[in-house]
Amino acid sequence: MNYISQHLEQNPTLDEVAELAALSSFHFHRIFKAATGETLANFTRRLRLERAAGRLLSSPSTDITTLAMMYGFSSAQNFAKAFRQHFATTPSAYRLQAKQNSKIGNARSGEDDYDCQVLSWGAGPEQSNLLQSVRIEKVAAFQVIYMRQLGSYGRERCEQAHRDLLSLLGCSEESTPVGTLSLYWDDPEITEPAHCRTDVCIVLDGPVPAGRRLATQLVAAGRYLVCSFACNEASLTLTWEIAFRYLVAKGLACADLPCYERYDAASNQARDHYAFDIYIPLTSR
Numbered sequence: 230m231n232y233i234s235q236h237l238e239q240n241p242t243l244d245e246v247a248e249l250a251a252l253s254s255f256h257f258h259r260i261f262k263a264a265t266g267e268t269l270a271n272f273t274r275r276l277r278l279e280r281a282a283g284r285l286l287s288s289p290s291t292d293i294t295t296l297a298m299m300y301g302f303s304s305a306q307n308f309a310k311a312f313r314q315h316f317a318t319t320p321s322a323y324r325l326q327a328k329q330n331s332k333i334g335n336a337r338s339g340e341d342d343y344d345c346q347v348l349s350w351g352a353g354p355e356q357s358n359l360l361q362s363v364r365i366e367k368v369a370a371f372q373v374i375y376m377r378q379l380g381s382y383g384r385e386r387c388e389q390a391h392r393d394l395l396s397l398l399g400c401s402e403e404s405t406p407v408g409t410l411s412l413y414w415d416d417p418e419i420t421e422p423a424h425c426r427t428d429v430c431i432v433l434d435g436p437v438p439a440g441r442r443l444a445t446q447l448v449a450a451g452r453y454l455v456c457s458f459a460c461n462e463a464s465l466t467l468t469w470e471i472a473f474r475y476l477v478a479k480g481l482a483c484a485d486l487p488c489y490e491r492y493d494a495a496s497n498q499a500r501d502h503y504a505f506d507i508y509i510p511l512t513s514r
Contacts, residue, residue: 230265230377230426231446233273234414237280237485240301245268265379266423277301278315279419280309280485285324287482293320359464360471361457365511370450373410373430374443375397381422384462387411389427397443398431399419408432412489430489449486453511454479461501472507486510 232249233241246269247257261269277300284296297308313318374397376390391409410430417425430448437443456472474481493504 230272233269234276237273237276238299238301238389239267240273240277262440262490274311275315275424278413280314281312281320282316282323282419283483284483285320285414289324296320359458359460359468360475361459363457363475364455366455366508368448368453368508370447372445372447374427374433374445375412375428375430376444378427378429379423380425380427381415382417382425382427384465387427387429391429394429394431395474409492410448410489411492412487414487428487448489449510450509451484451486452513454481454511456507456509457505458507459502459504462503466505466508472509476509482512484512485508 230362232246243254243258246253250257252260258269259274261267262496265272267275277441281296282293283302284299293308294305297303297305300308302308303343312318312323316323318326363502374394378387378390408431410428410432412428412430414428415424428446432445432446454472454476456468456475458468458471460468472484488510489508491506491508493506
């Protein structure tokens with residue numbers, strides 16, 4: 230799944246991905262469908278369409294034909310047909326409708342005091358101090374161990390994966406390491422909840438512990454918008470809306486890489502207090 234996401238523009242074939250997994254195409258296809266609920270072809274096609282849908286919103290000046298070519302469709306007509314089948318609307322209509330309905334689509338105000346506006350945006354004055362600081366940071370690639378969950382984003386889905394991951398490391402549930410991440414591959418405004426991918430991760434400071442069944446991956450290097458938050462559980466979703474409003478207001482654009490939360494040692498679920506940074510990868514422009 231990671232390989233396909235990272236090489237989506239090349240539209241990897243079944244044989245290519247099966248070879249990477251060291252399995253025959255027949256056996257790989259059966260295992261992939263059992264694990265994900267989709268054939269590899271459907272998974273790849275869905276990701277290409279969802280990536281294109283995201284680019285429709287983040288790059289409003291990019292024409293439909295350019296997007297079709299960018300994501301491996303033979304023509305704008307074929308892209309439009311596939312897009313309509315998946316989203317039940319045309320690319321142009323989707324761009325217009327999403328801009329009107331998105332919580333962040335109309336965020337750019339052009340006003341110099343937007344920093345103050347974004348800090349106070351929310352359901353009430355008790356949420357006015359959620360955003361503690363903002364910076365742009367150049368992040369080097371780093372290795373993590375992880376477990377993946379498929380389904381709606383949220384604390385409940387990640388808690389068991391986090392406990393299982395700590396158990397494999399020989400840690401207790403209470404000793405949450407600093408540098409624990411939740412990495413999100415999909416945009417929940419575009420991807421159906423059942424297909425959203427969350428990786429619960431712990432940063433590796435050394436080699437992978439021997440004799441343990443641990444999956445590893447590299448979190449991509451690049452420039453990130455880093456928004457630091459302190460909040461209670463009820464405001465966790467709101468922090469992401471604030472972060473992306475800030476992104477749009479500052480004229481920045483999200484790259485085609487996963488976003489993630491990185492948790493601080495000050496977090497304490499028992500006291501309903503969460504301290505964490507949201508990392509949003511930025512395009513080079």
